[in-house]
Amino acid sequence: MEKNSNICLFSETVKKENENENEEEEKLQPIEEFMFYKKIPSLLVPPLNFAMVSKGIYRSGFPNKKNFAFLKKLHLKSIMYLSSDEYFEENYQFMKENNIQFFQNKIEGNKEPFKEISIEDISNALIKVLDTRNLPMLIHCNKGRHRVGCLIGCLRKLQNFSMNSIFDEYRRFAGPKLQISDQEFIEIFPVNIKLNREYLPESFLKFEKPQF
Amino acid sequence: MEKNSNICLFSETVKKENENENEEEEKLQPIEEFMFYKKIPSLLVPPLNFAMVSKGIYRSGFPNKKNFAFLKKLHLKSIMYLSSDEYFEENYQFMKENNIQFFQNKIEGNKEPFKEISIEDISNALIKVLDTRNLPMLIHCNKGRHRVGCLIGCLRKLQNFSMNSIFDEYRRFAGPKLQISDQEFIEIFPVNIKLNREYLPESFLKFEKPQF
Numbered sequence: 001m002e003k004n005s006n007i008c009l010f011s012e013t014v015k016k017e018n019e020n021e022n023e024e025e026e027k028l029q030p031i032e033e034f035m036f037y038k039k040i041p042s043l044l045v046p047p048l049n050f051a052m053v054s055k056g057i058y059r060s061g062f063p064n065k066k067n068f069a070f071l072k073k074l075h076l077k078s079i080m081y082l083s084s085d086e087y088f089e090e091n092y093q094f095m096k097e098n099n100i101q102f103f104q105n106k107i108e109g110n111k112e113p114f115k116e117i118s119i120e121d122i123s124n125a126l127i128k129v130l131d132t133r134n135l136p137m138l139i140h141c142n143k144g145r146h147r148v149g150c151l152i153g154c155l156r157k158l159q160n161f162s163m164n165s166i167f168d169e170y171r172r173f174a175g176p177k178l179q180i181s182d183q184e185f186i187e188i189f190p191v192n193i194k195l196n197r198e199y200l201p202e203s204f205l206k207f208e209k210p211q212f
Numbered sequence: 213m214e215k216n217s218n219i220c221l222f223s224e225t226v227k228k229e230n231e232n233e234n235e236e237e238e239k240l241q242p243i244e245e246f247m248f249y250k251k252i253p254s255l256l257v258p259p260l261n262f263a264m265v266s267k268g269i270y271r272s273g274f275p276n277k278k279n280f281a282f283l284k285k286l287h288l289k290s291i292m293y294l295s296s297d298e299y300f301e302e303n304y305q306f307m308k309e310n311n312i313q314f315f316q317n318k319i320e321g322n323k324e325p326f327k328e329i330s331i332e333d334i335s336n337a338l339i340k341v342l343d344t345r346n347l348p349m350l351i352h353c354n355k356g357r358h359r360v361g362c363l364i365g366c367l368r369k370l371q372n373f374s375m376n377s378i379f380d381e382y383r384r385f386a387g388p389k390l391q392i393s394d395q396e397f398i399e400i401f402p403v404n405i406k407l408n409r410e411y412l413p414e415s416f417l418k419f420e421k422p423q424f
Contacts, residue, residue, distance in 0.1 A: 042372045043372055043374055044371065044372045044373055044374065045373075045374045045376075045377060046373060046374070046377045049380075050377065051263065051264075051381075051384075052263075052264045052265070052266065052267075053264070054264065055264075055267060159256065160254050160255055160256045161256055161257075161258060162255055162256065162257045162258070164257075165257060165258045165262065168261075169263075172263075172384045172385070173384070
């Protein structure tokens with residue numbers, strides 16, 4: 001009798017909040033697990049500064065364990081990290097489990113006045129991004145502001161977007177941390193990358209520059 | 213002589229553009245028009261606060277004539293305007309020419325403390341948005357900040373996004389003009405809209421809440 005009522009009580013408390021752990025509760029582990037699952041049935045946490053750039057192209061800050069359930073839904077074929085920093089073991093594990101290819105483009109961000117982002121690095125990254133064999137792809141740096149912002153700005157130039165709209169998008173993610181040197185880089189970036197037409201994403205074929 | 217060399221220069225450039233046209237046609241091309249076309253080849257101006265929300269779903273502020281060339285590239289099936297204001301004649305004309313359906317959802321934005329956005333209005337709008345028969349769709353209000361921000365916030369709830377990421381996205385577009393009442397509305401918005409499963413966009417089927 002006593003035990004029965006205890007069980008009853010327990011499942012009730014768990015429903016509200018499972019805070020007070022005592023010995024008896026530990027014995028009932030399976031219930032707790034189930035309740036926990038019920039409490040957060042399928043809340044999806046996108047990575048910091050996550051957004052869809054174009055069909056099959058996503059941008060964000062550094063994804064961590066909390067974001068894995070969300071990332072699974074994107075059915076990614078590849079992840080690109082724009083930094084020379086070491087990558088996390090659990091992220092490698094996640095990619096392995098989900099058959100995701102990893103590209104690390106060791107891009108140094110703009111740090112005025114001494115460090116400058118390289119046109120070649122961004123071009124090489126764009127060649128991989130604009131290849132349907134690698135899509136869907138998540139491109140990320142650490143905060144999803146500057147390095148990703150530069151890359152996406154250059155990608156928008158390939159789509160012939162106005163500079164005003166490109167800077168606006170850059171600032172939307174960089175916020176008050178915007179770097180004029182990043183915008184300068186985007187503006188001077190030469191749009192003459194050799195892309196493989198066969199694997200060019202459809203939305204880029206549509207935006208293709210007429211040949212004169 | 214002078215004149216001849218001029219023509220020569222001109223026909224050479226034209227040949228590159230439309231190779232298959234014969235000489236006589238080339239001569240008939242008015243030089244000035246061609247040069248003008250060359251001067252603004254294909255600069256695309258997205259509307260204010262434009263972004264891709266999900267496959268086939270776009271958001272923005274009020275599109276005007278400058279944005280029409282860009283909008284054409286999206287191959288829109290419909291445009292939704294979230295306001296009771298009158299629509300512009302040239303926008304009607306653009307939609308007619310491009311076979312785009314128009315939805316006007318007369319949503320009143322939040323204006324604290326007297327005016328409140330209505331749950332029913334947003335639900336009705338979402339039912340149209342989450343119907344593949346209407347996609348690709350551009351959803352816009354005037355500045356692309358508040359009314360569209362509320363609608364997209366509610367749409368993200370249907371995708372089970374965390375509130376933190378939803379507010380972050382809302383603020384990215386609202387900037388310093390963010391309205392706490394908008395975020396409040398998104399948070400209390402009940403996720404129990406009846407959607408037609410048959411026409412639900414694929415990316416929403418993926419995010420569908422598991423049934424317990």
